[in-house]
Amino acid sequence: MNGPINVYSEIGKLKTVLLHRPGKELENLMPDYLERLLFDDIPFLQDAQAEHDQFAKILTDNGVEVLYLEDLMAESLVSDEVKEAFIDEYLSEANIESDETVATIKEMLMAIEDKRELVDKTMAGMQVTELPEHDKNSLVDLMGNDYPFAIDPMPNLYFTRDNFATIGNGISLNHMYSETRNRETIYAKYIFDNHPRFKDQDIPRLYCRNEEHRIEGGDELVLSSKVLAVGISQRTDAKAIEKLARNIFKENMSFETVLAFDIGEYRKFMHLDTVFTMVDYDKFTIHPEIEGDLTVYSITKGEKDLVIKKEVDQLESILAKYLGVESVQLIRCGGGDVAAAAREQWNDGSNTLTIAPGEVVVYDRNVVTNELLEKAGLKLHKLRGSELVRGRGGPRCMSMPIYREDI
Numbered sequence: 001m002n003g004p005i006n007v008y009s010e011i012g013k014l015k016t017v018l019l020h021r022p023g024k025e026l027e028n029l030m031p032d033y034l035e036r037l038l039f040d041d042i043p044f045l046q047d048a049q050a051e052h053d054q055f056a057k058i059l060t061d062n063g064v065e066v067l068y069l070e071d072l073m074a075e076s077l078v079s080d081e082v083k084e085a086f087i088d089e090y091l092s093e094a095n096i097e098s099d100e101t102v103a104t105i106k107e108m109l110m111a112i113e114d115k116r117e118l119v120d121k122t123m124a125g126m127q128v129t130e131l132p133e134h135d136k137n138s139l140v141d142l143m144g145n146d147y148p149f150a151i152d153p154m155p156n157l158y159f160t161r162d163n164f165a166t167i168g169n170g171i172s173l174n175h176m177y178s179e180t181r182n183r184e185t186i187y188a189k190y191i192f193d194n195h196p197r198f199k200d201q202d203i204p205r206l207y208c209r210n211e212e213h214r215i216e217g218g219d220e221l222v223l224s225s226k227v228l229a230v231g232i233s234q235r236t237d238a239k240a241i242e243k244l245a246r247n248i249f250k251e252n253m254s255f256e257t258v259l260a261f262d263i264g265e266y267r268k269f270m271h272l273d274t275v276f277t278m279v280d281y282d283k284f285t286i287h288p289e290i291e292g293d294l295t296v297y298s299i300t301k302g303e304k305d306l307v308i309k310k311e312v313d314q315l316e317s318i319l320a321k322y323l324g325v326e327s328v329q330l331i332r333c334g335g336g337d338v339a340a341a342a343r344e345q346w347n348d349g350s351n352t353l354t355i356a357p358g359e360v361v362v363y364d365r366n367v368v369t370n371e372l373l374e375k376a377g378l379k380l381h382k383l384r385g386s387e388l389v390r391g392r393g394g395p396r397c398m399s400m401p402i403y404r405e406d407i
């Protein structure tokens with residue numbers, strides 16, 4: 001009998017997925033703080049939500065159960081004790097200098113009875129002007145500053161791919177690269193510890209948010225029940241991958257090899273899944289710009305510790321060897337046109353979500369890449385990508401598979 005989580009491939013028929021419908025956190029984006037919050041522009045919330053609803057509809061129309069992070073989190077606040085523990089932990093990570101402000105906000109949040117409303121508020125952030133008058137005795141309170149937020153918004157939450165990742169029947173609860181995104185990982189922590197769907201189930205924890213080294217779900221790809229690919233990137237460092245591999249091997253899961261893809265540290269391709277995704281048994285998207293310099297390392301379990309080797313073959317041969325297929329096809333984002341490749345990668349042309357072997361969700365705007373995917377025989381579900389894309393993420397980033405049929 002399989003547990004509630006079952007993800008042994010990138011392509012098996014998707015049965016259950018986790019999304020987050022973007023909310024008020026996007027309206028708390030301001031030009032001065034975009035870079036710190038890892039955004040490049042301010043999406044129009046209403047249209048972003050409409051696009052996101054279309055995404056959810058494509059999935060449900062194709063037999064996928066869509067769960068929402070905000071609902072699961074609300075349902076995880078199973079008692080007053082859990083609610084208070086969550087609020088305390090949330091506030092301790094919210095970067096609030098004054099204890100009086102913490103106490104004031106705690107009182108405000110505790111007073112919200114509707115659990116969904118409370119969860120939404122924690123995601124949206126809080127402007128200083130929302131706080132009631134409260135005692136200002138501490139030096140930081142008296143000095144004040146111009147910063148408009150008492151608590152920052154979490155605008156990247158709709159990229160549910162990153163803050164935790166499902167691997168086999170387990171999860172890696174991630175330690176994120178940036179402070180703004182590290183706060184997001186609190187929701188998965190409470191969900192997997194308290195939600196009735198997950199609480200008493202055997203769900204191995206393969207990484208933990210308190211770890212020192214950083215890893216993000218956009219870098220974690222489950223290529224098969226035996227092989228994982230993990231990006232060494234702007235977001236994920238090599239030490240974290242070693243730790244993850246050790247934990248996976250310790251759990252005696254089916255995975256035998258972790259392939260570490262060194263894609264360099266760039267904002268434009270912050271995660272492996274912004275340049276490489278698996279779309280069929282033997283087909284992948286790839287951004288041509290990373291191909292030349294890409295180095296792949298294999299990590300396997302040795303007698304005493306990990307055995308780590310540099311793979312010297314072409315990417316196609318490495319993939320074919322580890323996946324046990326005769327050959328693989330790499331479908332290049334933008335084809336041979338450098339401008340199309342760069343533009344469409346920036347707009348997540350290689351960030352596809354595979355919902356069944358050979359069947360993918362893509363943004364409609366990446367016309368050059370989409371045509372190549374169709375030519376390769378793939379079935380495309382096209383999603384309007386005007387507002388959501390401004391956060392620099394596509395269909396794979398915006399989804400976390402919870403259950404895929406085995407292939």
Ligand SMILES: NC(=[NH2+])NCCC[C@H](N)C(=O)O
Nearest residue numbers: 038159218271391392393397
């Ligand atoms: N899996 C992904 N590629 N996620 C994209 C995340 C984008 C987000 N703005 C960030 O910089 O973190």
